[in-house]
Amino acid sequence: MFVQHIEPRFTDTDALGHINNTVIPVWFEGAREPIFKWFTPTLSPKEWRLILANISVNFLAQIYYGKTVEIRTSLSRIGGSSFTVFQEVWQDGKCCANGEAVMVHFDYKKQKSAQIPDDIRAQMQQHLKVE
Template structure:
């Protein structure tokens, strides 16, 4: 998770994406529903790991979500957009841990720790990363 005692900025993340807020994302209190934050985190992950200009995956493989732990810091209000930051914090044999954060107007609204597993669609089991994949994932880490 992001350490909220430190100033966290979108620029601290290798992967940067955004989502447009929809009226249907709001709840009776007039702010974006907490469940929508999982979709924000998905947008950040997908834009980084499924980038068609710099693919990480080979045909027949995908990622499955193993863990999503969200800390809510501040409300998000409609209308507008949110920015999503994503970076790799750990690479395992077949899993990768990511730190993610959601911002609105430069303000940190949520942080998350996300774990995804490299998945072989034919065997329906986890599959070890190749050396090339490990190198690419290592490049998505931020030096502290």
């Protein structure tokens, strides 16, 4: 599991005084960076090898400005060319949101999915969430 700490910004809040729902997918994307590096170590868009196929977010509790947030990232499924990233937002010892992102290893030249290489698959296995 990867863990990232975020200090919510004032601009992340909404009129109701909590973190806006649109911010969570942005935080989740940022916390997927270690996974992106497995496929594109330089993070260069010219070498990019992933596409996002689907995202979902479940809002479980309000998240507040002025308190550190912890993003926990793991994998819940590894397929032949795609995988599912599972993420959670924790604040004050409580899971406030969770979600999934389906990512596809993609060959942009051929415009089709590609098998996940064995060396990357081995790294992925280390972060597979056990139920």
